[in-house]
Amino acid sequence: MPAATAVAVAVITIGALTPAASSAAGTNTVQASAGARPDTVQQGLDALVRTEGLPAALAGVKGRDGHTRTYTAGVGDLATGSKVPRDGQVRIGSNTKTFTAVVVLQLVGEGKIGLDSPIDAYLPGLVRGDGIDGRNITVRQLLQHTSGIPEYGEDVGDEALKSRYFDPRDLLDIALRHKADFAPGAKWSYSNTNYVLAGLIVQKVTGRPLAEQIDQRIIKRIGLRHTYFPAPGDKTIREPHPKGYHRLSAGAPLRDFTEIDPSAGWAAGQMISTNSDVNRFFTALLDGRLLPEAQLAQMRTTVAIGDTGAGYGLGILSRPLSCGGVYWGHGGDIAGYETRGGVTEDGRAANVAVTSIPTDVAVTRRVERVVDTALCR
Secondary structure, rough: OOOOOOOOOOOOOOOOOOOOOOOOOOOOOOOOOOOOOOOOOHHEEEEEEEOOOOOOOEEEEEEEOOOEEEEEOOOOOOOOOOOOOOOOOOOOOOOHHHHHHHHHHHHOOOOOOOOOHHHHHOOOOOOOOOEOOOOOOEHHHOOOOOOOOOOHHHHHOOOHHHOOOOOOHHHHHHHHOOOOOOOOOOOOOHHHHHHHHHHHHHHHHOOHHHHHHHHHHHHHHHOOOEOOOOOOOOOOOOOOOOOOOOOOOOOOOOOOOOOOOHHHHHHHOOEOOOOOHHHHHHHHOOOOOOHHHHHHHHHOOEEEEEOOEEEEOOOEEEEEEOOOOOEEEEEEEEOOOEEEEEEEEOOOEEEEOOOOOOOHHHHHHHHHHHHEEHHHE
């Protein structure tokens, strides 16, 4: 489960390119006519389907004028050729990390968690392994991926996602079989295990399930009507959605991975949402509606991600825009779906979802370029 040059923040990154699918008309867009300026976001989605072979692409964009537009391309079901549902639900993968980080930082603001306290202050004796000691790793290092705790995802097979339930402790046990990646604080390296531990800390401190805390503290608070944390055993997607597809290996047939057990993602990647709800979440976060000023400032204090120009804060990424400035968001991959997006300081927002994880990082970069196009036009 590598981070794909550290920006393709994924839950399960074993994905594949899909065969070409026909492009469907975009939603809420003006039909092109002689002399009309083509919609560059729609063009970008169409290219992802037509040229990159992704079954479907969806986008939600809030412009400088505050007007929201939704777009679709491709087909929602390769077997039937059905349309892509407008603003359909998708699995949002590692965007879940930002929700988890917000809950942790709310608890920091309430004095219940210390950012620079060790894991052992909350989960005594739980985190021990080869070069791994929870007494020497802080909560901040978990949220910022500077803990050195190894990844578990490479040991979770795609087939297991179809049927197996993973308890969070199972995921931690898998990770602790490996040696530490580096000494705590020595550098940055993406690891989903960090957020499994963050989720366990939330549960220990509150005495309540993580899903409940996310629902009460975030989803209900800002009115995310199409966002939820699936219950154990729930493999479905509740509302209208495009099907998600996956290849088990390069050259293998596409398989329908819409219905999976997302427990392998848990606090790192289990949630389901829509492009518009994800935009609403990140907008509310940057507007200060979810965190006190001090905790939001900590969240937005980043470390560099190699030479990409991106930075990682506490569960949030900053990425440079071609038109100047940065946007803040996260992104996520889980078998069947990839999402990218974020919001700007002046309130623009864009989120793009595609219905297969590209195996070629260059295709993911093209997904990110559609986000850039949407935010810069």
